[in-house]
Amino acid sequence: MERKLAAILAADVVGFSRLMGRDKENTLLRLKHLLSELVKPQIRAFKGRIVKLMGDGLLAEFPSVVDATECAVAIQRAMLQREPGISGSRRIKLRAGIHLGDIIIDGSDIFGDGVNVAARLETLAEPGAICISEDVYRQVNGKLPVSFRSLGKQELKNIESGISAYSIDLDPARLSPELYEILTGEALELPDQPSIAVLPFQNMSGDPEQEYFSDGITEDIITALSHVNGLIVMARNSTFAYKGQSPDVRQVGRELGVRFVLEGSVRKAGQRVRITGQLIECQTGAHLWADRYDRQLDDIFALQDEITREITVALAASLTHGQELKLWADQAPDLEAWDLMMRGLSEQYKFTREGNLEAARLFRQAIALDPGFSSLKIGLGWALQSGARFGFLSDPAAASTEAQSLCDELLAGDNATADAHALQAYVFTCRGRFEDAKAHGRQAIALQPSVSLSHATLAVTHNCCGEFAAALNCMRKAIRLSPYCPDWYFTHLGDAYRGLGRLEQARTVYRHLETRMAGSILCQIRLAVSHADFNDLANASKAAEAVLSIDPQFSVRAYTASTAFGNDELRKSWADAMLKAGLPE
Known part of the structure; x- marks a missing residue:
C-alpha cells in the first residue's frame, strides 16, 4: 500500500432521503444529470479524480489543495444557477468538506485521517457551503479570490484532537479583509479619523x-x-x-x-x-x-x-467644526416627489434595462411635481447617461444630450453640489471630454470626499486617458469607501493593473469579476484579453466564444470605436489582445 499527502474533497446531497421520499425517479434522474453535466467535468478540469460514489455523496482526490478548493467553489457557484424553475425546498443542494492530509492508497480506494477529516468537515457545512480545515486555509488563503469565515475549533467524531475549521463565503460581493487586500494590494485597516x-x-x-x-x-x-x-x-x-x-x-x-x-x-x-x-x-x-x-x-x-x-x-x-447639517436646509421637497424619487432610485439600482426605463419614468414624474428639487434631475441624468452607455435606450445620442442639458442647468448657479459635478464628470467621460471630466470629478471629491462613486468615476476617466497609477489610486479609495462595491468597480481596478503592466494582479481581479458577473460581456472581454496576455489561447478562445454568445454581432473594430479610449496606443493594446483571443476584427 502507498502513502501520500493529498487534498480530499467530500461532498453529499443535502436532505437526500427527503427528496427521494417525494419523487424517487425524478430525484435520481436529476442527480445523474448533475454528476454528468457539472460535478464530473469540473473535477476533471481541476485535475482531480473521483475515488468513489456513494449514492448521495462522493469522495475525490486532488494533487493540489488549491485545485480542490477552486473546484468546490466552481461547483457550488454553478449550483446556484441550476434548476431555476424548481422551488427552494425541492432543489438539489450540496455541501462539501476539504482537508489536506496523509492518505493510504489501496487499489483505487483511499483511507486515512485525510479522508476521515474531510468527511467530518462536510457534515459541518451549511447547505450550499464549503467547510475546510485550517491546513487547507493556510494553503489557499491569499491564492483564491474568495472570503473565509472562521468557525473556531471543532470537535469531530472519531477524531482525537479538535480541528480548526473555516467556511468559504460564496457571496462574491462580500469582501473579507483578506480578499480586500488580495484585490487592492492594501490592508483594510481602521482609519485614523472617525x-x-x-x-x-x-x-x-x-x-x-x-x-x-x-x-x-x-x-x-x-x-x-x-x-x-x-x-x-x-x-x-x-x-x-x-x-x-x-x-x-x-x-x-x-x-x-x-x-x-x-x-x-x-x-x-x-x-x-x-x-x-x-x-x-x-x-x-x-x-x-x-x-x-x-x-x-x-x-x-x-x-x-x-x-x-x-x-x-x-x-x-x-x-x-460648527457645521450646520441640514439635508433639506434650502428646500424641503414635495413629499410625493420625494416618494417617487425613492422608488426611482430603487429601480435604478437594479442595473437592468427594465429598471433603467422605470427609473427614468419615475424621475420625470417627480420633476413634474417639483421642478426645483435638484436631486430629481441628478437621478434622471444618471439614468439617461447609463441607459445610453449600456444600450438600454433606443436613442442613446438623444439621452446623452438630455443628460448634458441637465448638467448645464444644475451647474449654472454658484452653489452647484458635489452630485452635480459627479454627474457632469460621468457625462463628459462618456463623451470623450477627459480633461473637463477630471476637473469636475476633482471638484465633486473636494466638496464631498466620502462619496465612493465620485472616486470611481474619476478612476474611469484616468483609465481612459492611460493614467493608470492615478486610476488605481482613485479606485482603491472608492473601494475603501465601499468594500461591498458595485461589480463594475472591478473592471476598472483590473484595467488599471493591466495598464501598469501588473498582469498577474489584473488576472486575479478579472477572475474575481467572473464570480460576480460572468454573464456580462464586459467581464468576458476582459477575461479574453487577460488570457491572451498570458498566451493562454485555449481559455482566451473560450472567453471569446462567451463574448459572441452574448453579442453575436460583436467586433473588435466596433468595440474600440465606441469605447472612450483617450489615445491610439491604448486602443491598439486592447484591440491586439482581443484579436489574439480570437474575437473577429
Missing part, C-alpha cells in the same frame, strides 16, 4: 411596499453624514449588503473597517412615522447614542435633519 457605517433601517411596517421608504431614510442619512469634514462614511452599496440581516456590529466593523455603526428602524402607519436609531462603537459594542422619534409624515425632512445632527454630536461635538 468612520461610520449606516446599516439599512429595518422596515417595521409589515408592508413590503414600504421597503423603499426605509431605504430612503437610510440613504438620506448617509448623504448628510458624507458632508461632514473629517468623517469617513461607508457607501450605500457596502452597508446594504447587510440588508435583511442582524449582523454583529463587531463583524461589520471588521469587514468594513469602521469604528462606528448606526442602525435603526422605520414604522410607517398612515400619516405618522416612528424612527428609532442607535449609534454603536464596533470594537466594544458600547451604545453611544439612541433615541426614538414619533412625527407626522409631513415633518419627515426636518426629522432627518434632527437625527443627523444627533448622530454627529454623539460622534464628537468638534467633528463638525
Whole structure:
C-alpha cells in the first residue's frame, strides 16, 4: 500500500432521503444529470479524480489543495444557477468538506485521517457551503479570490484532537479583509479619523411596499453624514449588503473597517412615522447614542435633519467644526416627489434595462411635481447617461444630450453640489471630454470626499486617458469607501493593473469579476484579453466564444470605436489582445 499527502474533497446531497421520499425517479434522474453535466467535468478540469460514489455523496482526490478548493467553489457557484424553475425546498443542494492530509492508497480506494477529516468537515457545512480545515486555509488563503469565515475549533467524531475549521463565503460581493487586500494590494485597516457605517433601517411596517421608504431614510442619512469634514462614511452599496440581516456590529466593523455603526428602524402607519436609531462603537459594542422619534409624515425632512445632527454630536461635538447639517436646509421637497424619487432610485439600482426605463419614468414624474428639487434631475441624468452607455435606450445620442442639458442647468448657479459635478464628470467621460471630466470629478471629491462613486468615476476617466497609477489610486479609495462595491468597480481596478503592466494582479481581479458577473460581456472581454496576455489561447478562445454568445454581432473594430479610449496606443493594446483571443476584427 502507498502513502501520500493529498487534498480530499467530500461532498453529499443535502436532505437526500427527503427528496427521494417525494419523487424517487425524478430525484435520481436529476442527480445523474448533475454528476454528468457539472460535478464530473469540473473535477476533471481541476485535475482531480473521483475515488468513489456513494449514492448521495462522493469522495475525490486532488494533487493540489488549491485545485480542490477552486473546484468546490466552481461547483457550488454553478449550483446556484441550476434548476431555476424548481422551488427552494425541492432543489438539489450540496455541501462539501476539504482537508489536506496523509492518505493510504489501496487499489483505487483511499483511507486515512485525510479522508476521515474531510468527511467530518462536510457534515459541518451549511447547505450550499464549503467547510475546510485550517491546513487547507493556510494553503489557499491569499491564492483564491474568495472570503473565509472562521468557525473556531471543532470537535469531530472519531477524531482525537479538535480541528480548526473555516467556511468559504460564496457571496462574491462580500469582501473579507483578506480578499480586500488580495484585490487592492492594501490592508483594510481602521482609519485614523472617525468612520461610520449606516446599516439599512429595518422596515417595521409589515408592508413590503414600504421597503423603499426605509431605504430612503437610510440613504438620506448617509448623504448628510458624507458632508461632514473629517468623517469617513461607508457607501450605500457596502452597508446594504447587510440588508435583511442582524449582523454583529463587531463583524461589520471588521469587514468594513469602521469604528462606528448606526442602525435603526422605520414604522410607517398612515400619516405618522416612528424612527428609532442607535449609534454603536464596533470594537466594544458600547451604545453611544439612541433615541426614538414619533412625527407626522409631513415633518419627515426636518426629522432627518434632527437625527443627523444627533448622530454627529454623539460622534464628537468638534467633528463638525460648527457645521450646520441640514439635508433639506434650502428646500424641503414635495413629499410625493420625494416618494417617487425613492422608488426611482430603487429601480435604478437594479442595473437592468427594465429598471433603467422605470427609473427614468419615475424621475420625470417627480420633476413634474417639483421642478426645483435638484436631486430629481441628478437621478434622471444618471439614468439617461447609463441607459445610453449600456444600450438600454433606443436613442442613446438623444439621452446623452438630455443628460448634458441637465448638467448645464444644475451647474449654472454658484452653489452647484458635489452630485452635480459627479454627474457632469460621468457625462463628459462618456463623451470623450477627459480633461473637463477630471476637473469636475476633482471638484465633486473636494466638496464631498466620502462619496465612493465620485472616486470611481474619476478612476474611469484616468483609465481612459492611460493614467493608470492615478486610476488605481482613485479606485482603491472608492473601494475603501465601499468594500461591498458595485461589480463594475472591478473592471476598472483590473484595467488599471493591466495598464501598469501588473498582469498577474489584473488576472486575479478579472477572475474575481467572473464570480460576480460572468454573464456580462464586459467581464468576458476582459477575461479574453487577460488570457491572451498570458498566451493562454485555449481559455482566451473560450472567453471569446462567451463574448459572441452574448453579442453575436460583436467586433473588435466596433468595440474600440465606441469605447472612450483617450489615445491610439491604448486602443491598439486592447484591440491586439482581443484579436489574439480570437474575437473577429
